[in-house]
Amino acid sequence: xxxxxxxxxxxxxxxxxxxxxxxxxxxxxxxxxxxxxxxxxxxxxxxxxxxxxxxxxxxxxxxxxxxxxxxxxxxxxxxxxxxxxxxxxxxxxxxxxxxxxxxxxxxxxxxxxxxxxxxxxxxxxxxxxxxxxxxxxxxxxxxxxxxxxxxxxxxxxxxxxxxxxxxxxxxxxxxxxxxxxxxxxxxxxxxxxxxxxxxxxxxxxxxxxxxxxxxxxxxxxxxxxxxxxxxxxxxxxxxxxxxxxxxxxxxxxxxxxxxxxxxxxxxxxxxxxxxxxxxxxxxxxxxxxxxxxxxxxxxxxxxxxxxxxxxxxxxxxxxxxxxxxxxxxxxxxxxxxxxxxxxxxxxxxxxxxxxxxxxxxxxxxxxxxxxxxx
Amino acid sequence: xxxxxxxxxxxxxxxxxxxxxxxxxxxxxxxxxxxxxxxxxxxxxxxxxxxxxxxxxxxxxxxxxxxxxxxxxxxxxxxxxxxxxxxxxxxxxxxxxxxxxxxxxxxxxxxxxxxxxxxxxxxxxxxxxxxxxxxxxxxxxxxxxxxxxxxxxxxxxxxxxxxxxxxxxxxxxxxxxxxxxxxxxxxxxxxxxxxxxxxxxxxxxxxxxxxxxxxxxxxxxxxxxxxxxxxxxxxxxxxxxxxxxxxxxxxxxxxxxxxxxxxxxxxxxxxxxxxxxxxxxxxxxxxxxxxxxxxxxxxxxxxxxxxxxxxxxxxxxxxxxxxxxxxxxxxxxxxxxxxxxxxxxxxxxxxxxxxxxxxxxx
Numbered sequence: 029x030x031x032x033x034x035x036x037x038x039x040x041x042x043x044x045x046x047x048x049x050x051x052x053x054x055x056x057x058x059x060x061x062x063x064x065x066x067x068x069x070x071x072x073x074x075x076x077x078x079x080x081x082x083x084x085x086x087x088x089x090x091x092x093x094x095x096x097x098x099x100x101x102x103x104x105x106x107x108x109x110x111x112x113x114x115x116x117x118x119x120x121x122x123x124x125x126x127x128x129x130x131x132x133x134x135x136x137x138x139x140x141x142x143x144x145x146x147x148x149x150x151x152x153x154x155x156x157x158x159x160x161x162x163x164x165x166x167x168x169x170x171x172x173x174x175x176x177x178x179x180x181x182x183x184x185x186x187x188x189x190x191x192x193x194x195x196x197x198x199x200x201x202x203x204x205x206x207x208x209x210x211x212x213x214x215x216x217x218x219x220x221x222x223x224x225x226x227x228x229x230x231x232x233x234x235x236x237x238x239x240x241x242x243x244x245x246x247x248x249x250x251x252x253x254x255x256x257x258x259x260x261x262x263x264x265x266x267x268x269x270x271x272x273x274x275x276x277x278x279x280x281x282x283x284x285x286x287x288x289x290x291x292x293x294x295x296x297x298x299x300x301x302x303x304x305x306x307x308x309x310x311x312x313x314x315x316x317x318x319x320x321x322x323x324x325x326x327x328x329x330x331x332x333x334x335x336x337x338x339x340x341x342x343x344x345x346x347x348x349x350x351x352x353x354x355x356x357x358x359x360x361x362x363x364x365x366x367x368x369x370x371x372x373x374x375x376x377x378x379x380x381x382x383x384x385x386x387x388x389x390x391x392x393x394x395x396x397x398x399x400x401x402x
Numbered sequence: 403x404x405x406x407x408x409x410x411x412x413x414x415x416x417x418x419x420x421x422x423x424x425x426x427x428x429x430x431x432x433x434x435x436x437x438x439x440x441x442x443x444x445x446x447x448x449x450x451x452x453x454x455x456x457x458x459x460x461x462x463x464x465x466x467x468x469x470x471x472x473x474x475x476x477x478x479x480x481x482x483x484x485x486x487x488x489x490x491x492x493x494x495x496x497x498x499x500x501x502x503x504x505x506x507x508x509x510x511x512x513x514x515x516x517x518x519x520x521x522x523x524x525x526x527x528x529x530x531x532x533x534x535x536x537x538x539x540x541x542x543x544x545x546x547x548x549x550x551x552x553x554x555x556x557x558x559x560x561x562x563x564x565x566x567x568x569x570x571x572x573x574x575x576x577x578x579x580x581x582x583x584x585x586x587x588x589x590x591x592x593x594x595x596x597x598x599x600x601x602x603x604x605x606x607x608x609x610x611x612x613x614x615x616x617x618x619x620x621x622x623x624x625x626x627x628x629x630x631x632x633x634x635x636x637x638x639x640x641x642x643x644x645x646x647x648x649x650x651x652x653x654x655x656x657x658x659x660x661x662x663x664x665x666x667x668x669x670x671x672x673x674x675x676x677x678x679x680x681x682x683x684x685x686x687x688x689x690x691x692x693x694x695x696x697x698x699x700x701x702x703x704x705x706x707x708x709x710x711x712x713x714x715x716x717x718x719x720x721x722x723x724x725x726x727x728x729x730x731x732x733x734x735x736x737x738x739x740x741x742x743x744x745x746x747x748x749x750x751x752x753x754x755x756x757x758x759x760x761x762x763x764x
Contacts, residue, residue, distance in 0.1 A: 036745055036746050038673075038745065038746055038747040041746055041747055042747070071750060072691075072744070072750065073744045073745075073746040073748045073750070074742075074743070074744045074746070074747075074748020074749040074750040075746070075748050076748075077748050077749045078746075078747060078748050251744075251746045251748070252746075386753070387751075387753050388750040388751060388753075389750065389751070390751050390753075
């Protein structure tokens with residue numbers, strides 16, 4: 029873990045924090061970290077407490093689990109319950125409530141739902157169980173979509189016919205645009221997503237400074253990455269610049285990953301529109317398998333109920349995802365909605381702003397956590 | 403042949419048959435079948451050949467309906483636990499090691515001197531007898547290492563599909579020396595939290611042994627009986643307040659339970675918590691926090707500040723505690739909570755885990 033230790037060095041952190049404090053001055057600043065992975069890092073390492081009080085971090089919509097609408101979970105459960113189906117999913121999706129319960133409950137009642145770590149594991153299950161229909165519940169931004177695309181190509185190459193993908197892949201730019209169009213926007217800059225950008229590169233974000241006048245710094249996932257990115261945003265504001273900068277140069281290139289983009293292009297096409305949890309329908313924001321891959325498309329193979337389920341009234345995931353309110357400002361946070369019995373998706377995934385705040389952030393206000401003598 | 407000769411020959415045959423019937427039946431089967439659970443000859447053969455051979459001792463050998471053991475006056479500690487691990491054998495141990503060490507450790511954590519165990523086996527039809535014999539041999543070795551005797555047992559066979567190979571339930575009885583009291587209510591602010599070695603080894607070893615993660619690392623389960631280490635600690639630090647073996651749910655869950663039970667805060671220092679590099683790396687990749695990963699041969703202790711040095715010195719001299727470390731302290735605020743100053747210098751809470759991110763591991 030030498031590689032990681034370097035990015036968790038408290039001495040280096042202090043140096044960057046001094047710079048942040050000097051640059052921050054007395055002006056209150058709000059920065060949104062778009063990516064749920066950043067939210068997780070910020071809470072897991074207790075970064076909010078290190079920052080000057082004038083800097084407010086707002087948690088954005090980049091948590092793939094958090095943006096899946098309840099109706100799609102119900103659709104997934106309907107597919108999982110079909111006789112002969114072996115339904116595979118990333119672990120996080122197991123506890124996400126739809127209108128009719130969770131996949132975990134469906135499993136307890138007899139559906140064959142299995143956790144996988146990669147779509148290739150699901151394909152392997154299909155090869156090992158030729159008499160079953162294996163379905164992979166594909167979620168995620170451009171980060172995970174290439175591996176789904178590659179798996180579909182592999183299925184075609186190996187002529188595996190008992191494998192299908194239920195695609196819920198989404199793209200990062202449309203929700204970002206939706207947030208920037210939001211009338212209650214009160215942000216001074218963005219920490220751009222790291223993993224997504226390894227695929228799409230930095231160019232797709234240029235509209236953020238150019239059209240909306242907000243700086244964006246693509247950030248890595250180690251705590252020091254976050255601090256450096258905040259320093260870079262402050263420096264831009266201080267010097268009157270407004271541009272896309274790349275802090276995560278060890279992984280992200282401006283042009284992204286052309287091979288991954290080519291695979292995405294080959295397998296997926298944009299849906300006309302897709303419903304996002306809390307954000308409503310956003311056009312051209314999600315990926316569907318192209319017609320030539322219909323044989324591996326669960327939406328073509330099965331009758332999907334496609335029922336729209338309204339988000340629970342009490343749930344304010346939408347406002348949380350847009351950064352309009354903090355997790356603890358939600359009316360049901362920590363009472364009606366907890367990680368044990370989540371109402372909203374933000375409370376389910378460890379990358380969700382509400383779960384991260386609930387699990388790590390409570391009491392983390394400045395000075396409230398005692399220092400152990402170790 | 404005269405009638406006398408015939409009678410003599412017949413009597414000899416009958417005597418031979420009787421002698422043969424008196425012999426305990428031999429176990430020739432390669433796999434467990436329902437016959438082994440029927441209470442007849444097959445059951446007896448299994449008991450003799452597998453269990454008695456490994457566990458033999460004067461109490462068990464009597465094969466009475468109950469084991470009868472002598473006790474002096476005083477207090478007894480009694481505990482029970484079931485073991486259902488997958489896979490049943492993993493680097494560093496097996497379900498047999500866990501079934502003895504886990505129960506011995508539960509006794510040791512209340513300050514008891516573990517004495518006797520019972521063991522009940524639920525066997526799935528089709529389980530290879532040699533595999534079973536392997537776990538039973540592990541149990542005998544673990545019991546001998548821990549200084550406990552397996553004095554009673556039971557075996558049931560269930561049809562194929564009704565269980566996952568083998569489940570073991572052990573119960574344990576220990577004697578608590580006079581004057582020894584370990585309780586959350588004795589905690590004082592300023593007391594120190596100690597862990598006996600690197601955390602998370604067992605959980606990660608079992609997880610990797612499942613082989614479905616395409617990850618490889620040289621991590622071995624830490625399964626071990628901790629009663630010797632506990633005695634070393636308690637003689638060096640007699641005012642030790644509380645002990646716990648952080649099994650399922652890991653150190654984080656154990657300390658959360660303590661914080662709630664004692665209505666105190668527990669402040670941890672991440673930088674001083676020992677974790678092997680391989681475990682840290684696997685946890686990073688899997689998105690797991692080692693604080694929540696199971697241990698089967700580690701203990702967490704709370705000792706008064708004045709006895710910290712003595713406690714650490716004694717623990718580090720014991721083979722199971724060489725990497726013992728102070729990882730935090732008991733504080734007043736916030737009560738019922740475990741908090742952590744991160745290695746990076748930030749701070750966060752360490753809450754109880756929701757659900758189970760890992761499939762069963764102990």
